[in-house]
Amino acid sequence: MESDLxxxxxxxxxxxxxxxxxxxxxxxxxxxxxxxxxxxxxxxxPIFVARLLQAVGKMSAEEVEALFRKPPQSGS
Amino acid sequence: MPLLSEKDAAYLxxxxxxxxxxxxxxxxxxxxFACQYCKETEQIVREVADLSDKITAEIYNFVTxxxxxxxxxxxxxxxxxxxxxxxxGIRFYGIPSGYEFTSLIExxxxxxxxTTSLSDATRKALEQLTEPVHIQVFVTPT
Numbered sequence: 001m002e003s004d005l006x007x008x009x010x011x012x013x014x015x016x017x018x019x020x021x022x023x024x025x026x027x028x029x030x031x032x033x034x035x036x037x038x039x040x041x042x043x044x045x046p047i048f049v050a051r052l053l054q055a056v057g058k059m060s061a062e063e064v065e066a067l068f069r070k071p072p073q074s075g076s
Numbered sequence: 077m078p079l080l081s082e083k084d085a086a087y088l089x090x091x092x093x094x095x096x097x098x099x100x101x102x103x104x105x106x107x108x109f110a111c112q113y114c115k116e117t118e119q120i121v122r123e124v125a126d127l128s129d130k131i132t133a134e135i136y137n138f139v140t141x142x143x144x145x146x147x148x149x150x151x152x153x154x155x156x157x158x159x160x161x162x163x164x165g166i167r168f169y170g171i172p173s174g175y176e177f178t179s180l181i182e183x184x185x186x187x188x189x190x191t192t193s194l195s196d197a198t199r200k201a202l203e204q205l206t207e208p209v210h211i212q213v214f215v216t217p218t
Contacts, residue, residue: 001186012217029214056207
């Protein structure tokens, strides 16, 4: 909703096994950004946004991984 | 036999009355065969729409209304597009039961208000976007 460039689907994995297969869904939730970037689990908002930016090449996988090692910042 | 309990229906009716701003359309695509949960999903959509004058159910047939499906970018069923003043690109594929029912209701509130509860940092980050992003969240009914 915050960007006209983003569309977001909920996909029920059991009803669409071919998609669950295609995107290697072993556990849920699993989020797929632009077919290429994946994130397992319900992650904090900043990580979710970082994965989204990774999918459009504005962040590298390493930069996103680094966020997991950083202690959460207050107010973020 | 309704899928929503009387208690849940009463609670939602009150919350919708309090919180809905702009009208919301639940644009649903269904078909009568080869679709495991189309019937139940349609029933959920109709029951939710019955709880507020601001919510409308629009039910289309995935096959005979193929033009509409194309218009909404719907490629599988059951599908629900949650549409407010604009189409924000929110789609539910498969039955929105269990926790996903809560997601559907929360999306109705957000779409009706035209705002989200995302942080300023997130909004700022999203301003950088110059190309489309398609997010697919895979879930199972719990």
